[in-house]
Amino acid sequence: MNSNSQFAVATHIMAMLAGNKIYLKDNACTNSSMIAESVNTNPVVIRRILSKLKEADLVISRPGPLGGSEIARHPSKITLKDIYTAVEENGSLFHMHYCEPNPNCPVGGNIRASLKETMDKAESSIKKVLSKTTLLKLTNDILERAGISTSQSRKTIAKILLNKKLEYEKVRSSVKV
């Protein structure tokens, strides 16, 4: 349990909210327990990440019954870069030496500054790539992989999704019995 999987989980959350927004208009609001069951983790873990996504104005949440989270704007207006930026911790996937290198050595005293330039360039290229995939595209790609053709009408897809949801709840309750 290490090595930061928050980008993957955040994307998972956003894909769920996007699917619900686009296809289940009336049921766009999703609570943290439902998301947690799909991600297979604790609701608090989800709420913690949701908190960052909210900070970045990517989702909106409401407490109370009928509460939950909803995507803040259309998935075509959100890219994976937005999600990446929302949850990135230290500003980079790259990491410098844990202890400060020896400043009395020409290399030790200057490698960090020099290496940082290259790392920054690499980081920018990551963001550029991520900005090319919209959440809409990712979500539809996921649904297609799930055998749900996204060229069908919204209502047809909504029915399929709601059916899957029911099946799933059945599985869940049968497991719990």
Add this chain to the structure above:
Amino acid sequence: MNSNSQFAVATHIMAMLAGNKIYLKDNACTNSSMIAESVNTNPVVIRRILSKLKEADLVISRPGPLGGSEIARHPSKITLKDIYTAVEENGSLFHMHYCEPNPNCPVGGNIRASLKETMDKAESSIKKVLSKTTLLKLTNDILERAGISTSQSRKTIAKILLNKKLEYEKVRSSVKV
């Protein structure tokens, strides 16, 4: 102490070996203790990373007195991508969910495959950026930052580096007394 700094340390090692190879021809061989003092860590940590660099044919090591490590080819023929590839652990800086998402959910069951495509593209772009910086360029950049003009003759630079080495050993011994 987490989050893999091996790329930074490996680059540090390679920059030292590169500088020694280019400017201190006769003293190109460097032992793990000397590197460890520059990196500010334990020699075994260095030898562990050297072991990966050797695996990737980037360095050559020899045991015994006068032993140590030497760069395997000219620094102009090595890029930061080579170093990155040599020490990368799991093939990517990106990480998927720690636990497997719920396969009964359309999103949970398919997000990994879908997300992997984008992550792979991002990873490729990192490698492309890193392949554009040669170890020679990085090493000279470091020396310039250390106030050592690399436009001088090799012998002049060698003298400066050897002098720095002596100063440094003086500091070290005075600290140890």
Add this chain to the structure above:
DNA sequence: GATAATTGTAATTATTATTGTTACAGATTT
């Protein structure tokens, strides 16, 4: 207004990757 459901977050514990350290066999030079 009381009740139930949900978010938001603090505090604590568990897990695990990475690094640091010790120890020692094997190789090589003198």
Add this chain to the structure above:
DNA sequence: AAATCTGTAACAATAATAATTACAATTATC
């Protein structure tokens, strides 16, 4: 033969991440 270094195994220390527990604050419904 002695000294010095590499190579690696084994174990301990550290720290980042995630999981869990707990509870106040908010909101909908009756």
